[in-house]
Amino acid sequence: MRLTRTLLAGALAIAAILPARAADFYAGRTVSIVIGYSVGGGYDLYARLLARFLDRHLPGNPTVLPQSMPGAGSLKAVMYLSAVAPHDGTVFGTFGRSMVLEPLFNGAKFDPRKLNWLGSITQDVSLCVTSAASPIKTWDDLITQHARMGGQAAGSDPDVYAALLKHLFDSNLRLVTGYPGNNELGLAMDRGEIDGFCGLSWSSLASRHPEWMSGAHKINLIVQASAGTATEAHAPQLTSKITDPRKLAALRMILQTQAIARPFAAPPNLPPERIAALRQAFLQTVADPEFLAEAARLGLDVSPVPSTAVDAMLADLYAQPPEVIRLAKDASTY
């Protein structure tokens, strides 16, 4: 009892001192947000938005600068954060949500559990859609018929979901891959080259393609994939279509990464007061009314995920038995 009280008092004392020490450190400094993609994409947009409002919530009000570090589908940025970046709290960054699976699936040499996570700005719901003109209108069509589904590249969301449908649900779909991005996939669907594609996020559907929401071009929302949260998208959950427990576990591994749709993490081994300051500033920024107004204007979803949830998710991912990991890896390759 006494010990607990002493510890508590000590913790309180430290908590009181920490912000002051962090303020001393950050005042007059520059904090860099490393972005694993080139300018203009979704990750970039979120990071730049965060950069604009973060400074006012960090003690000492440092200058916050976004920096592009594109390369290897953002693997370069993760590797940089894990091994190279200074671990003094002046650098953190963002990268692809599925990067956390790279060490498990492809032997990438970093450990996402050792990163100091700030959290994710939002979670995502990924949809499989088909065009109004396509004969593929329902889940059963997608499974039984030879749907032409578009893809971007091995490892990208549309390709991974098409592969999951093929391997875990025995779909007869055909993947037509190589389109440069979601915009081009949408155009190819409008044009009738492909029946549809997976990996369209619910938020970008609502903000970018109002013409697909109703009227003559209303698309079919076949199925949705998310980390488990209920959403307003009226489509069955992918997890509801599976019963085999091993397959379900493998599917969940992939879907979990949707919970960290816009992840931010700092390098390992940070001084505790600085990571505490960064985490607090992150949570305050994503709740800042001005930040939210700006995000709404840009059509960006905000549904924050705290660092503790990310750590828990990673612990779960890395505790999966090897055969589930192998199944998940094989099922996500078309």
Add this chain to the structure above:
Amino acid sequence: MPRRTMLEAALQALALIMEPMRLAIMLGGVVLGLALGVIPGLGGIVGLALLIPFTYHMDAYTAFALLLGMASVTTVSDFIPAVLFGVPGTVGAAATVLDGFPMARRGEAARAFGAGYAASLAGGVFGALLLALAIPVLRPAVLYIGSSELLAFCIFGLAMVAVLSGKAPLRGLTAACIGLMLAMIGSDPQTGTLRWTFDGLYLWDHLPLVPVTLGIFALPELADMAIARAGIATSTASFSASSQWDGVRDALRNWRLILRCSALGAVLGAVPGIGSAVIDWIAYGHAVQTEKNPENFGKGDVRGVIAAESSNNAKEGGHLVPTIAFGVPAGASMALLLSAFLMHGLTPGPEMLTKHLDVTYGIIWTLTISHIMAAAICLCASGLFARLALIRVGLLVPAVLAIIFLGAFNGSQSWGDLYSMALFGVVGWMMKQLGWPRPPLILGFVLGATFERYLFISQELYGAAMLARPVVIAVLLAAAWVVARPLLDAARRIASGGRGRLRMPRPSANAAFAAGLIGLVLLALAQSAAWPLHARLVPLAAAGAALLFGTLTLLTELFAARRDAAGDAAHRVDAPALALDGPQRMRALRFAGWLAGLLGAMTALGVLPGLLLAMLLMCWMEFRERWVVAGGLACGMTLAFWLVFDRIFATPWPDALVGDVWPWLRSATGLV
């Protein structure tokens, strides 16, 4: 849509754009865009990244007046360093170097400027006009261009290799195939196989374009300047406004060429994946093929400048077509612009052609007016720029060398960019020296990835039926027409007695170069053995063709009787080579040594400190400038670099050795 409402929307948009405040903001954008275009490696993309945050609180018209005013004129001013130093300001000005730079060396920089600005203006306005007229049919037109049509456009672009190889078709084909192979480097879209990445991260997302372009085209010109020890304008004809107007008159005289090249630029600009790095070459090839007296191209023919500049500026209007109508960006800068659209609550797509038609017209007016502003500013200021051509070579070479290294570094901001540029600089210089055409390499490199992408998609979707689509047929026929004439010419040459004379094999530098390329291709082939079939298909085809053409080149070099040198040089679509004597050979070697030293200094001391040291030493020791002059140049340039790249663009400098040894230096300066 009724014509009257379209006209109303157009006039309303004009009235809004012409408000003094908006015009002033647009002017600010134009000035910034011109400045960014002049600096190699910087351009519309960094400008947009910089400006977009400032447009948060502007209305849509003002925001686009600023953003497009900036982005659309970088292709006007990128022409200035291309003419003066042989260094393209953006990747879209490489073809301008071919005729613009020789003009400057003849003392005709003013005339080249006049012709170039007039052609830019005409091209820019043409592109805007086409966009305005196309509005009613924009969406159906874009919907008509499917994956197989995109493939056909790529093939059309690649067909230009035939023209751009001049009278060295075998060398041109070899270069194009090697360009295709370079485009295959990186993660393959079909299977995710990492092709020719040498286990590093740098090449994973493909070899970046800027270091390759600067290496192939800019570095060789600088090397030749350092070797020949001659400044740019060998004749000291003073700059006069009247010769600038001569250039404008040249452009007016060639209005038909401007129209054709602008149309080519605007249409190809609308095709995603073609891009500004090849549009200028395609237009240039078109000019060489269709104009009279093509033998003058490459030696300072003003028509070469006109063709490249008009197409290059017309493409901006084309670029906007898929962006506005479907939200599909036709290039990297358009991807950024797309985010600006969304920020202002505008959803690219059908709404831009109905509900927000006035904004679309505002964009068109901005394109037009900003080009007029840019041309006027450049015409007035070019006397100032032209004086740069008189700077001593001892100051010019170190300074421009430093600028292009920084420009290349902007490619993906890693060490790899610096090494790639130096490597391709050496290759480019050898190609130039040995009479290997360089444009085919760039065509293959830029179009390769798009070609492979849409080849697989079309094959998967349509199979052979893709050849039955009308647009595909039309574009492929055009490509056949492009290839037919050089083929017939070559056949005629062979028939008219160029054949049959063999000689004993004799080693030559050219044969050695061909043999070296063949060796590299074989090594690359050996590496590809383990790839899955889909990842191997196109690289294998490209490598096979490279081997075939390379071997034929080698055999020709070894066994064919030597043609007279003059006949060989004539009609070659590339800049002439330098004749090297003894001391110049030494200088060439020393220049290579400086390059290696510069890379070493940057690796050890960091990019900026390394450049500072290298500029200082090169200026002082190699060019024998007084040390005060050398120090002033080195410090002044480095300070400017630091302000632009570190302060304004927040460049993340890569880790240097000194920073590893003394980490406090890294955290204190952020430079090492």
